[in-house]
Amino acid sequence: MSLAFIKLEKSYSAPSGKSFKVLGPIDLTVKNGEFVCLLGPTGCGKTTLLRIISGLEQADSGKINRGAGRLGYVFQQGALFPWMNIESNVMFPLKATGMAGSLCRLKAEEILDLVGLYEFRKSFPHELSGGMQQRTALARGLVTGPDLLLLDEPFASLDTRTGINLQEMLRNLCRKLSTTVIFVTHNIEEAVYLSDRIVVMGHRPGRIVRDESLSLEWPRNRLSSTFTEVLLSFRQTFEELVDLSISS
Amino acid sequence: MSRLALRKKVRTDLRQRVQSLLPGLVIPTLLLSLWFFFNSRSILPAPGAVLDVLLDPSADLLSCGSLFWNTGVSLIRVLLGLSIAIMLGTPIGFLMGASNRFRHFTSLITELARPLSPIALLPLSIIIFKDTSFTEVLGLNHLKYSRNILNELQIGMIFILAWGGIFPVILETMHGVRGVRKVYIEAARVLGAGRMFIFKHVLFPASLPDIFAGYRMAVGRCWMVIIAAEMLPGTNSGIGYMLRYSYQLSRLDVMLACIFIIAVIGLVFSRGLELLGEKWLLLRARER
Numbered sequence: 001m002s003l004a005f006i007k008l009e010k011s012y013s014a015p016s017g018k019s020f021k022v023l024g025p026i027d028l029t030v031k032n033g034e035f036v037c038l039l040g041p042t043g044c045g046k047t048t049l050l051r052i053i054s055g056l057e058q059a060d061s062g063k064i065n066r067g068a069g070r071l072g073y074v075f076q077q078g079a080l081f082p083w084m085n086i087e088s089n090v091m092f093p094l095k096a097t098g099m100a101g102s103l104c105r106l107k108a109e110e111i112l113d114l115v116g117l118y119e120f121r122k123s124f125p126h127e128l129s130g131g132m133q134q135r136t137a138l139a140r141g142l143v144t145g146p147d148l149l150l151l152d153e154p155f156a157s158l159d160t161r162t163g164i165n166l167q168e169m170l171r172n173l174c175r176k177l178s179t180t181v182i183f184v185t186h187n188i189e190e191a192v193y194l195s196d197r198i199v200v201m202g203h204r205p206g207r208i209v210r211d212e213s214l215s216l217e218w219p220r221n222r223l224s225s226t227f228t229e230v231l232l233s234f235r236q237t238f239e240e241l242v243d244l245s246i247s248s
Numbered sequence: 249m250s251r252l253a254l255r256k257k258v259r260t261d262l263r264q265r266v267q268s269l270l271p272g273l274v275i276p277t278l279l280l281s282l283w284f285f286f287n288s289r290s291i292l293p294a295p296g297a298v299l300d301v302l303l304d305p306s307a308d309l310l311s312c313g314s315l316f317w318n319t320g321v322s323l324i325r326v327l328l329g330l331s332i333a334i335m336l337g338t339p340i341g342f343l344m345g346a347s348n349r350f351r352h353f354t355s356l357i358t359e360l361a362r363p364l365s366p367i368a369l370l371p372l373s374i375i376i377f378k379d380t381s382f383t384e385v386l387g388l389n390h391l392k393y394s395r396n397i398l399n400e401l402q403i404g405m406i407f408i409l410a411w412g413g414i415f416p417v418i419l420e421t422m423h424g425v426r427g428v429r430k431v432y433i434e435a436a437r438v439l440g441a442g443r444m445f446i447f448k449h450v451l452f453p454a455s456l457p458d459i460f461a462g463y464r465m466a467v468g469r470c471w472m473v474i475i476a477a478e479m480l481p482g483t484n485s486g487i488g489y490m491l492r493y494s495y496q497l498s499r500l501d502v503m504l505a506c507i508f509i510i511a512v513i514g515l516v517f518s519r520g521l522e523l524l525g526e527k528w529l530l531l532r533a534r535e536r
Contacts, residue, residue: 054438073438079431083453092449096441140439150438 001067001147001180003030003053008062010048021205022048025062028199028208032067035174035181037191037198039234041242045206046184050150053182069147072179074137074154080125087112087121090139097144111139114173131162135169142173149174151183155190167194188238192231193220200234202241210237293501301505309502312493313485319509321400322478322486326470328401329409333466336410337417338459344418345425346451358418366412366473367480373404374482380404400485405477412473413466420465424458425451457525464521471514 009024023045030036038046051057053064054073072093080089087108094104112118115135125133134154141149151170155163171194174181185191191198192214200210214230221227280295287294305315312318344351344358382401383391391398428451436450478488487506494502 056434056438071438071440073435075431075435077431079435081432081435081450081454083456092436092441093439095449096436096439096445144440 001069004065006063023206035196037195039191040201044201044203072141072146072149074141074151297501332410333413337414341418341421345422362415366408377404416465417462420462424455428454
Protein backbone atom coordinates (compact mmCIF):
# COMPACT_ATOMS: atom_id res chain seq x y z
CA MET A 1 0.00 0.00 0.00
CA SER A 2 1.36 3.40 -0.88
CA LEU A 3 1.08 6.25 1.55
CA ALA A 4 1.53 10.01 1.40
CA PHE A 5 1.44 12.80 3.98
CA ILE A 6 1.02 16.35 2.88
CA LYS A 7 1.78 19.09 5.41
CA LEU A 8 0.64 17.01 8.33
CA GLU A 9 0.45 18.85 11.66
CA LYS A 10 -0.62 17.92 15.15
CA SER A 11 -0.72 19.77 18.48
CA TYR A 12 -1.61 18.71 21.98
CA SER A 13 -3.01 21.04 24.57
CA ALA A 14 -1.25 20.79 27.91
CA PRO A 15 -3.30 20.86 31.14
CA SER A 16 -2.17 24.47 31.60
CA GLY A 17 -4.09 25.34 28.45
CA LYS A 18 -0.98 25.95 26.38
CA SER A 19 -0.81 24.16 23.11
CA PHE A 20 2.23 22.08 22.15
CA LYS A 21 3.11 21.40 18.60
CA VAL A 22 4.22 17.76 18.40
CA LEU A 23 4.29 17.20 14.68
CA GLY A 24 4.94 18.90 11.51
CA PRO A 25 4.50 20.06 9.01
CA ILE A 26 5.49 16.67 7.63
CA ASP A 27 5.67 15.69 3.98
CA LEU A 28 6.47 12.09 3.23
CA THR A 29 5.67 9.54 0.55
CA VAL A 30 6.05 5.81 1.08
CA LYS A 31 6.05 3.53 -1.93
CA ASN A 32 4.21 0.25 -2.14
CA GLY A 33 6.27 -2.59 -0.68
CA GLU A 34 8.81 -0.31 0.97
CA PHE A 35 10.23 -1.05 4.42
CA VAL A 36 10.61 2.35 6.09
CA CYS A 37 12.07 2.99 9.53
CA LEU A 38 11.05 6.11 11.40
CA LEU A 39 14.12 6.73 13.51
CA GLY A 40 14.24 9.36 16.18
CA PRO A 41 14.86 10.15 19.84
CA THR A 42 12.12 9.66 22.40
CA GLY A 43 9.39 12.25 22.21
CA CYS A 44 9.91 13.28 18.60
CA GLY A 45 6.37 12.35 17.63
CA LYS A 46 7.11 9.18 15.70
CA THR A 47 4.56 7.18 17.65
CA THR A 48 2.02 9.96 17.16
CA LEU A 49 2.65 9.78 13.43
CA LEU A 50 2.01 6.04 13.52
CA ARG A 51 -1.21 6.54 15.48
CA ILE A 52 -2.39 9.08 12.93
CA ILE A 53 -1.75 6.63 10.08
CA SER A 54 -3.70 3.93 11.87
CA GLY A 55 -6.61 6.25 12.63
CA LEU A 56 -6.22 6.11 16.42
CA GLU A 57 -5.65 9.86 16.34
CA GLN A 58 -6.59 12.66 14.02
CA ALA A 59 -4.20 15.21 12.56
CA ASP A 60 -5.04 18.88 13.08
CA SER A 61 -4.30 19.82 9.52
CA GLY A 62 -2.80 18.38 6.40
CA LYS A 63 -3.73 15.30 4.48
CA ILE A 64 -2.94 11.61 4.45
CA ASN A 65 -3.48 9.70 1.27
CA ARG A 66 -3.73 6.06 2.19
CA GLY A 67 -4.44 3.39 -0.35
CA ALA A 68 -7.22 0.97 0.41
CA GLY A 69 -6.25 -2.22 2.20
CA ARG A 70 -5.83 -4.05 5.44
CA LEU A 71 -3.79 -2.75 8.32
CA GLY A 72 -1.61 -4.56 10.81
CA TYR A 73 -0.33 -2.98 14.02
CA VAL A 74 2.23 -4.22 16.54
CA PHE A 75 2.48 -2.38 19.84
CA GLN A 76 5.56 -1.80 21.92
CA GLN A 77 4.61 -4.13 24.74
CA GLY A 78 2.65 -6.59 22.66
CA ALA A 79 -0.72 -5.58 24.07
CA LEU A 80 -1.72 -9.21 23.83
CA PHE A 81 -5.03 -9.99 25.48
CA PRO A 82 -4.07 -11.83 28.67
CA TRP A 83 -7.38 -13.69 28.92
CA MET A 84 -6.97 -15.33 25.52
CA ASN A 85 -4.54 -18.04 24.59
CA ILE A 86 -1.96 -17.47 21.85
CA GLU A 87 -4.14 -18.92 19.13
CA SER A 88 -7.15 -16.81 20.08
CA ASN A 89 -4.99 -13.71 20.22
CA VAL A 90 -3.75 -14.35 16.71
CA MET A 91 -7.25 -15.17 15.47
CA PHE A 92 -8.65 -11.93 16.90
CA PRO A 93 -8.19 -9.68 13.83
CA LEU A 94 -9.65 -12.37 11.58
CA LYS A 95 -12.69 -12.90 13.78
CA ALA A 96 -13.18 -9.17 14.10
CA THR A 97 -13.73 -9.01 10.36
CA GLY A 98 -16.26 -11.82 10.57
CA MET A 99 -14.27 -14.69 9.15
CA ALA A 100 -15.60 -18.18 9.87
CA GLY A 101 -14.07 -19.92 12.88
CA SER A 102 -12.49 -22.90 11.15
CA LEU A 103 -10.82 -20.74 8.50
CA CYS A 104 -9.54 -18.39 11.22
CA ARG A 105 -7.95 -21.30 13.03
CA LEU A 106 -6.31 -22.56 9.86
CA LYS A 107 -4.79 -19.17 9.09
CA ALA A 108 -3.69 -18.64 12.68
CA GLU A 109 -1.98 -22.02 12.76
CA GLU A 110 -0.23 -21.24 9.51
CA ILE A 111 1.25 -17.96 10.76
CA LEU A 112 2.06 -19.42 14.19
CA ASP A 113 4.03 -22.09 12.41
CA LEU A 114 5.96 -19.38 10.55
CA VAL A 115 6.94 -17.60 13.77
CA GLY A 116 7.73 -20.93 15.45
CA LEU A 117 5.02 -20.90 18.07
CA TYR A 118 2.78 -23.66 16.80
CA GLU A 119 3.39 -25.87 19.84
CA PHE A 120 2.58 -22.98 22.16
CA ARG A 121 -0.74 -22.06 20.56
CA LYS A 122 -2.75 -23.17 23.59
CA SER A 123 -0.55 -21.32 26.10
CA PHE A 124 -1.46 -17.99 27.62
CA PRO A 125 0.66 -14.87 27.10
CA HIS A 126 1.94 -14.72 30.69
CA GLU A 127 3.27 -18.26 30.33
CA LEU A 128 5.63 -17.20 27.51
CA SER A 129 8.89 -15.26 27.49
CA GLY A 130 9.04 -11.66 26.32
CA GLY A 131 10.46 -12.70 22.96
CA MET A 132 7.73 -15.25 22.39
CA GLN A 133 5.10 -12.70 23.34
CA GLN A 134 6.44 -10.30 20.74
CA ARG A 135 6.48 -13.07 18.17
CA THR A 136 2.82 -13.63 18.96
CA ALA A 137 2.21 -9.92 18.51
CA LEU A 138 3.96 -10.10 15.12
CA ALA A 139 1.82 -13.06 14.13
CA ARG A 140 -1.30 -11.16 15.19
CA GLY A 141 -0.22 -8.17 13.11
CA LEU A 142 0.54 -10.27 10.05
CA VAL A 143 -2.23 -12.86 10.13
CA THR A 144 -4.62 -10.86 7.97
CA GLY A 145 -1.95 -10.53 5.30
CA PRO A 146 -1.97 -6.74 5.75
CA ASP A 147 -1.11 -4.33 2.97
CA LEU A 148 0.43 -2.01 5.52
CA LEU A 149 2.13 -3.10 8.72
CA LEU A 150 2.81 -0.55 11.44
CA LEU A 151 5.22 -1.41 14.23
CA ASP A 152 5.85 0.75 17.28
CA GLU A 153 9.23 -0.17 18.80
CA PRO A 154 8.21 -3.82 18.92
CA PHE A 155 11.60 -5.12 20.08
CA ALA A 156 12.59 -2.32 22.47
CA SER A 157 11.86 -4.31 25.62
CA LEU A 158 13.80 -7.41 24.54
CA ASP A 159 17.43 -8.30 25.13
CA THR A 160 19.79 -7.78 22.18
CA ARG A 161 20.09 -11.38 21.04
CA THR A 162 16.33 -12.01 21.04
CA GLY A 163 15.82 -8.68 19.33
CA ILE A 164 18.20 -9.61 16.53
CA ASN A 165 16.47 -12.93 15.96
CA LEU A 166 13.12 -11.26 15.73
CA GLN A 167 14.43 -8.60 13.36
CA GLU A 168 15.53 -11.32 10.99
CA MET A 169 12.22 -13.08 11.27
CA LEU A 170 10.27 -9.88 10.64
CA ARG A 171 12.36 -8.97 7.62
CA ASN A 172 11.91 -12.41 6.04
CA LEU A 173 8.18 -12.49 6.69
CA CYS A 174 7.64 -9.03 5.24
CA ARG A 175 9.59 -9.85 2.10
CA LYS A 176 7.66 -13.04 1.70
CA LEU A 177 4.32 -11.26 2.05
CA SER A 178 5.58 -8.12 0.21
CA THR A 179 4.02 -5.90 2.86
CA THR A 180 4.61 -2.17 3.09
CA VAL A 181 6.10 -1.56 6.52
CA ILE A 182 6.51 1.47 8.73
CA PHE A 183 8.72 0.60 11.67
CA VAL A 184 9.21 3.08 14.50
CA THR A 185 12.41 2.78 16.55
CA HIS A 186 15.07 4.72 18.39
CA ASN A 187 17.62 1.96 17.86
CA ILE A 188 19.94 2.97 15.00
CA GLU A 189 21.41 -0.45 14.36
CA GLU A 190 17.97 -1.99 14.18
CA ALA A 191 16.93 0.62 11.63
CA VAL A 192 20.02 0.12 9.48
CA TYR A 193 19.65 -3.63 9.60
CA LEU A 194 15.98 -3.71 8.65
CA SER A 195 15.08 -0.91 6.32
CA ASP A 196 15.04 -0.06 2.67
CA ARG A 197 14.82 3.53 3.73
CA ILE A 198 15.41 5.45 6.94
CA VAL A 199 13.56 8.62 7.87
CA VAL A 200 15.21 10.40 10.80
CA MET A 201 12.94 12.61 12.86
CA GLY A 202 13.91 15.45 15.16
CA HIS A 203 11.80 16.91 17.90
CA ARG A 204 10.03 20.09 18.99
CA PRO A 205 8.17 19.91 16.78
CA GLY A 206 8.51 16.45 15.23
CA ARG A 207 9.92 16.93 11.75
CA ILE A 208 11.96 15.05 9.18
CA VAL A 209 15.66 15.85 9.31
CA ARG A 210 17.04 13.15 7.05
CA ASP A 211 15.47 10.81 4.55
CA GLU A 212 17.63 8.27 2.82
CA SER A 213 17.26 5.02 0.95
CA LEU A 214 19.86 2.42 1.88
CA SER A 215 21.86 0.68 -0.80
CA LEU A 216 23.03 -2.14 1.47
CA GLU A 217 22.55 -5.59 0.03
CA TRP A 218 20.77 -8.61 1.43
CA PRO A 219 21.52 -10.47 3.55
CA ARG A 220 23.03 -7.74 5.64
CA ASN A 221 26.10 -8.37 7.72
CA ARG A 222 26.31 -6.31 10.84
CA LEU A 223 30.08 -6.68 10.95
CA SER A 224 30.82 -5.57 7.38
CA SER A 225 32.53 -2.25 6.82
CA THR A 226 29.76 -0.86 4.63
CA PHE A 227 27.20 -1.63 7.32
CA THR A 228 29.29 0.09 9.98
CA GLU A 229 29.81 3.07 7.72
CA VAL A 230 26.09 3.61 7.26
CA LEU A 231 25.54 3.02 10.95
CA LEU A 232 28.11 5.65 11.87
CA SER A 233 26.68 8.20 9.50
CA PHE A 234 23.24 7.84 11.08
CA ARG A 235 24.76 7.88 14.55
CA GLN A 236 26.30 11.23 13.68
CA THR A 237 22.94 12.66 12.58
CA PHE A 238 21.48 11.37 15.81
CA GLU A 239 24.22 12.91 17.99
CA GLU A 240 23.74 16.28 16.35
CA LEU A 241 20.05 16.08 17.04
CA VAL A 242 20.56 15.26 20.71
CA ASP A 243 23.18 18.03 21.06
CA LEU A 244 20.74 20.45 19.55
CA SER A 245 17.99 19.49 21.93
CA ILE A 246 20.26 19.86 24.95
CA SER A 247 21.53 23.29 23.96
CA SER A 248 18.12 24.65 23.04
CA MET B 249 2.98 -40.18 37.07
CA SER B 250 2.34 -43.64 38.43
CA ARG B 251 -0.86 -44.39 40.26
CA LEU B 252 0.90 -44.87 43.53
CA ALA B 253 2.75 -41.59 43.27
CA LEU B 254 -0.46 -39.85 42.32
CA ARG B 255 -2.23 -41.25 45.35
CA LYS B 256 0.66 -40.14 47.52
CA LYS B 257 0.52 -36.64 46.06
CA VAL B 258 -3.22 -36.39 46.67
CA ARG B 259 -2.65 -37.49 50.22
CA THR B 260 0.05 -34.91 50.92
CA ASP B 261 -2.07 -32.20 49.26
CA LEU B 262 -4.93 -33.12 51.55
CA ARG B 263 -2.68 -33.11 54.58
CA GLN B 264 -1.35 -29.68 53.71
CA ARG B 265 -4.84 -28.36 53.25
CA VAL B 266 -5.98 -29.72 56.60
CA GLN B 267 -2.89 -28.34 58.26
CA SER B 268 -3.55 -24.89 56.90
CA LEU B 269 -7.06 -25.02 58.32
CA LEU B 270 -6.00 -26.03 61.82
CA PRO B 271 -4.84 -22.64 63.20
CA GLY B 272 -8.17 -21.12 62.30
CA LEU B 273 -9.98 -23.69 64.43
CA VAL B 274 -8.23 -22.66 67.66
CA ILE B 275 -10.44 -19.73 68.60
CA PRO B 276 -13.78 -21.38 67.74
CA THR B 277 -12.79 -24.44 69.78
CA LEU B 278 -11.84 -22.23 72.69
CA LEU B 279 -15.15 -20.39 72.59
CA LEU B 280 -17.10 -23.61 72.31
CA SER B 281 -15.35 -25.16 75.27
CA LEU B 282 -15.89 -22.02 77.37
CA TRP B 283 -19.56 -22.26 76.58
CA PHE B 284 -19.56 -25.96 77.38
CA PHE B 285 -17.78 -25.71 80.73
CA PHE B 286 -19.30 -22.55 82.14
CA ASN B 287 -22.76 -23.23 80.89
CA SER B 288 -24.42 -23.66 84.27
CA ARG B 289 -23.70 -20.01 85.16
CA SER B 290 -24.87 -18.52 81.94
CA ILE B 291 -28.28 -17.68 80.58
CA LEU B 292 -27.49 -19.61 77.43
CA PRO B 293 -28.97 -23.06 76.87
CA ALA B 294 -26.62 -26.05 76.99
CA PRO B 295 -24.72 -26.78 73.78
CA GLY B 296 -26.41 -30.14 73.69
CA ALA B 297 -29.85 -28.51 73.43
CA VAL B 298 -28.74 -26.43 70.44
CA LEU B 299 -27.17 -29.47 68.88
CA ASP B 300 -30.44 -31.36 69.25
CA VAL B 301 -32.22 -28.68 67.28
CA LEU B 302 -29.55 -28.66 64.59
CA LEU B 303 -29.49 -32.44 64.28
CA ASP B 304 -33.17 -32.66 63.49
CA PRO B 305 -33.56 -30.02 60.81
CA SER B 306 -36.76 -31.36 59.35
CA ALA B 307 -38.77 -31.26 62.56
CA ASP B 308 -41.45 -28.62 62.88
CA LEU B 309 -40.32 -26.00 65.39
CA LEU B 310 -42.56 -23.57 67.26
CA SER B 311 -45.23 -24.47 64.69
CA CYS B 312 -43.69 -22.23 62.09
CA GLY B 313 -42.00 -24.85 59.98
CA SER B 314 -38.74 -26.74 60.12
CA LEU B 315 -35.21 -25.40 59.94
CA PHE B 316 -34.98 -26.85 56.45
CA TRP B 317 -38.11 -25.11 55.26
CA ASN B 318 -37.23 -21.72 56.69
CA THR B 319 -33.63 -21.83 55.53
CA GLY B 320 -34.85 -22.86 52.09
CA VAL B 321 -37.32 -19.98 51.96
CA SER B 322 -34.59 -17.48 52.84
CA LEU B 323 -32.19 -18.97 50.31
CA ILE B 324 -34.68 -18.93 47.47
CA ARG B 325 -35.62 -15.34 48.24
CA VAL B 326 -31.95 -14.36 48.13
CA LEU B 327 -31.37 -16.27 44.92
CA LEU B 328 -34.31 -14.57 43.24
CA GLY B 329 -33.39 -11.07 44.40
CA LEU B 330 -29.80 -11.67 43.49
CA SER B 331 -30.57 -12.88 39.99
CA ILE B 332 -32.64 -9.77 39.35
CA ALA B 333 -29.80 -7.63 40.71
CA ILE B 334 -27.30 -9.38 38.47
CA MET B 335 -29.46 -9.38 35.36
CA LEU B 336 -30.25 -5.68 35.65
CA GLY B 337 -27.08 -4.47 37.32
CA THR B 338 -24.54 -6.00 34.98
CA PRO B 339 -25.76 -4.34 31.76
CA ILE B 340 -26.38 -1.03 33.56
CA GLY B 341 -22.91 -1.06 35.09
CA PHE B 342 -21.41 -2.11 31.80
CA LEU B 343 -23.02 0.75 29.92
CA MET B 344 -22.02 3.18 32.67
CA GLY B 345 -18.45 2.04 32.28
CA ALA B 346 -18.41 2.05 28.51
CA SER B 347 -20.28 5.26 27.76
CA ASN B 348 -19.55 8.60 29.38
CA ARG B 349 -22.90 9.94 28.28
CA PHE B 350 -24.80 7.10 29.94
CA ARG B 351 -22.74 7.50 33.11
CA HIS B 352 -23.45 11.21 33.36
CA PHE B 353 -27.09 10.43 32.81
CA THR B 354 -27.29 7.85 35.60
CA SER B 355 -24.57 8.68 38.10
CA LEU B 356 -26.60 11.11 40.23
CA ILE B 357 -29.48 8.72 40.72
CA THR B 358 -27.20 5.79 41.56
CA GLU B 359 -25.19 7.91 43.98
CA LEU B 360 -28.41 8.97 45.68
CA ALA B 361 -29.94 5.53 45.81
CA ARG B 362 -26.86 3.55 46.76
CA PRO B 363 -26.42 4.60 50.42
CA LEU B 364 -30.13 4.09 51.08
CA SER B 365 -30.36 0.93 53.14
CA PRO B 366 -32.74 -1.63 51.65
CA ILE B 367 -34.24 -2.09 55.12
CA ALA B 368 -35.28 1.55 55.06
CA LEU B 369 -37.36 0.74 52.00
CA LEU B 370 -39.13 -2.23 53.56
CA PRO B 371 -42.16 -0.34 54.92
CA LEU B 372 -42.58 1.48 51.64
CA SER B 373 -42.34 -1.71 49.65
CA ILE B 374 -44.95 -3.36 51.88
CA ILE B 375 -47.27 -0.43 51.21
CA ILE B 376 -46.67 -0.60 47.47
CA PHE B 377 -46.62 -4.34 46.95
CA LYS B 378 -48.84 -5.31 49.94
CA ASP B 379 -48.22 -8.98 50.59
CA THR B 380 -48.44 -9.92 46.93
CA SER B 381 -46.49 -13.10 46.39
CA PHE B 382 -45.50 -15.08 43.35
CA THR B 383 -48.65 -17.16 43.69
CA GLU B 384 -50.74 -14.16 42.68
CA VAL B 385 -48.27 -12.93 40.10
CA LEU B 386 -48.34 -16.30 38.38
CA GLY B 387 -52.12 -16.47 38.70
CA LEU B 388 -52.09 -19.66 40.80
CA ASN B 389 -54.71 -18.47 43.25
CA HIS B 390 -55.87 -21.98 44.15
CA LEU B 391 -52.51 -22.49 45.87
CA LYS B 392 -52.94 -19.47 48.06
CA TYR B 393 -53.98 -21.24 51.23
CA SER B 394 -51.79 -24.29 50.93
CA ARG B 395 -48.27 -24.50 52.17
CA ASN B 396 -46.28 -23.56 49.13
CA ILE B 397 -42.95 -21.90 48.54
CA LEU B 398 -44.50 -19.49 46.05
CA ASN B 399 -46.64 -18.03 48.83
CA GLU B 400 -43.52 -17.07 50.69
CA LEU B 401 -41.87 -15.20 47.85
CA GLN B 402 -43.34 -11.76 48.42
CA ILE B 403 -42.64 -9.23 45.69
CA GLY B 404 -41.75 -6.56 48.23
CA MET B 405 -39.15 -8.81 49.80
CA ILE B 406 -37.59 -9.66 46.44
CA PHE B 407 -37.61 -5.99 45.56
CA ILE B 408 -35.54 -4.89 48.53
CA LEU B 409 -33.15 -7.80 47.99
CA ALA B 410 -32.65 -6.75 44.39
CA TRP B 411 -32.16 -3.20 45.64
CA GLY B 412 -29.51 -4.34 48.10
CA GLY B 413 -27.68 -6.41 45.54
CA ILE B 414 -27.82 -4.21 42.48
CA PHE B 415 -25.51 -1.39 43.57
CA PRO B 416 -22.41 -3.47 44.27
CA VAL B 417 -22.98 -5.15 40.91
CA ILE B 418 -23.42 -1.84 39.07
CA LEU B 419 -20.46 -0.14 40.71
CA GLU B 420 -17.98 -2.99 40.44
CA THR B 421 -18.95 -3.65 36.83
CA MET B 422 -18.58 0.03 36.01
CA HIS B 423 -15.17 0.25 37.67
CA GLY B 424 -14.11 -2.93 35.95
CA VAL B 425 -15.04 -1.66 32.51
CA ARG B 426 -13.54 1.77 33.09
CA GLY B 427 -10.34 0.17 34.37
CA VAL B 428 -9.70 -1.84 31.22
CA ARG B 429 -6.30 -0.79 29.93
CA LYS B 430 -6.60 1.60 27.02
CA VAL B 431 -4.00 -0.29 25.02
CA TYR B 432 -6.30 -3.34 24.77
CA ILE B 433 -9.08 -1.24 23.31
CA GLU B 434 -6.73 0.52 20.92
CA ALA B 435 -5.18 -2.78 19.86
CA ALA B 436 -8.64 -4.16 19.13
CA ARG B 437 -9.55 -1.03 17.17
CA VAL B 438 -6.48 -1.01 14.93
CA LEU B 439 -6.86 -4.73 14.36
CA GLY B 440 -10.22 -3.98 12.80
CA ALA B 441 -12.72 -4.73 15.57
CA GLY B 442 -16.01 -2.85 15.65
CA ARG B 443 -17.76 -1.46 18.69
CA MET B 444 -19.92 -4.47 19.49
CA PHE B 445 -17.02 -6.84 18.93
CA ILE B 446 -14.88 -4.85 21.37
CA PHE B 447 -17.71 -4.90 23.93
CA LYS B 448 -18.02 -8.64 23.73
CA HIS B 449 -14.45 -9.78 23.26
CA VAL B 450 -12.39 -7.12 25.04
CA LEU B 451 -14.33 -5.03 27.57
CA PHE B 452 -16.37 -7.90 28.96
CA PRO B 453 -13.63 -10.51 29.50
CA ALA B 454 -11.17 -7.88 30.71
CA SER B 455 -13.55 -6.67 33.42
CA LEU B 456 -14.87 -10.09 34.37
CA PRO B 457 -12.83 -10.36 37.59
CA ASP B 458 -14.31 -7.07 38.82
CA ILE B 459 -17.80 -8.05 37.74
CA PHE B 460 -17.40 -11.27 39.69
CA ALA B 461 -16.17 -9.34 42.75
CA GLY B 462 -19.36 -7.31 42.51
CA TYR B 463 -21.44 -10.48 42.52
CA ARG B 464 -19.63 -11.67 45.62
CA MET B 465 -20.32 -8.44 47.43
CA ALA B 466 -23.94 -8.60 46.34
CA VAL B 467 -24.40 -12.12 47.71
CA GLY B 468 -23.02 -11.05 51.08
CA ARG B 469 -25.23 -7.99 51.22
CA CYS B 470 -28.35 -9.86 50.20
CA TRP B 471 -27.80 -12.45 52.90
CA MET B 472 -27.56 -9.71 55.52
CA VAL B 473 -30.56 -7.86 54.15
CA ILE B 474 -32.83 -10.90 54.06
CA ILE B 475 -32.17 -11.79 57.71
CA ALA B 476 -32.93 -8.26 58.83
CA ALA B 477 -35.97 -8.00 56.58
CA GLU B 478 -37.44 -11.24 57.83
CA MET B 479 -37.20 -10.02 61.39
CA LEU B 480 -39.48 -7.12 60.50
CA PRO B 481 -43.19 -7.26 59.67
CA GLY B 482 -44.19 -8.51 56.26
CA THR B 483 -43.52 -12.21 56.44
CA ASN B 484 -43.96 -15.22 58.66
CA SER B 485 -41.34 -17.50 57.26
CA GLY B 486 -37.60 -17.56 56.70
CA ILE B 487 -34.67 -18.11 58.97
CA GLY B 488 -34.72 -14.48 60.12
CA TYR B 489 -38.39 -14.78 61.05
CA MET B 490 -37.66 -17.93 62.99
CA LEU B 491 -34.88 -16.16 64.83
CA ARG B 492 -37.17 -13.37 65.97
CA TYR B 493 -40.05 -15.69 66.78
CA SER B 494 -37.87 -17.93 68.93
CA TYR B 495 -36.74 -14.82 70.77
CA GLN B 496 -40.34 -13.86 71.46
CA LEU B 497 -40.99 -17.33 72.83
CA SER B 498 -37.67 -17.31 74.73
CA ARG B 499 -36.56 -20.44 72.92
CA LEU B 500 -32.87 -19.67 72.99
CA ASP B 501 -31.89 -23.10 71.72
CA VAL B 502 -33.73 -22.47 68.46
CA MET B 503 -32.39 -18.94 68.32
CA LEU B 504 -28.77 -20.09 68.61
CA ALA B 505 -29.37 -22.79 66.03
CA CYS B 506 -30.65 -20.11 63.64
CA ILE B 507 -27.63 -17.91 64.28
CA PHE B 508 -25.35 -20.86 63.61
CA ILE B 509 -27.06 -21.64 60.32
CA ILE B 510 -26.95 -18.01 59.21
CA ALA B 511 -23.23 -17.83 59.92
CA VAL B 512 -22.43 -21.08 58.15
CA ILE B 513 -24.40 -20.17 55.05
CA GLY B 514 -22.69 -16.79 54.94
CA LEU B 515 -19.34 -18.57 55.07
CA VAL B 516 -20.33 -21.03 52.37
CA PHE B 517 -21.45 -18.18 50.12
CA SER B 518 -18.27 -16.17 50.38
CA ARG B 519 -15.80 -19.05 50.31
CA GLY B 520 -17.72 -20.92 47.67
CA LEU B 521 -17.77 -17.97 45.31
CA GLU B 522 -14.10 -17.37 45.97
CA LEU B 523 -13.27 -20.93 44.97
CA LEU B 524 -15.55 -20.73 41.95
CA GLY B 525 -13.76 -17.57 40.82
CA GLU B 526 -10.42 -19.35 41.03
CA LYS B 527 -11.78 -22.43 39.31
CA TRP B 528 -12.92 -20.47 36.33
CA LEU B 529 -9.49 -18.90 36.23
CA LEU B 530 -11.03 -15.51 35.94
CA LEU B 531 -7.89 -14.23 37.56
CA ARG B 532 -6.17 -14.89 34.29
CA ALA B 533 -7.55 -11.64 33.00
CA ARG B 534 -5.54 -9.78 35.59
CA GLU B 535 -2.16 -8.32 34.78
CA ARG B 536 0.65 -10.58 35.84
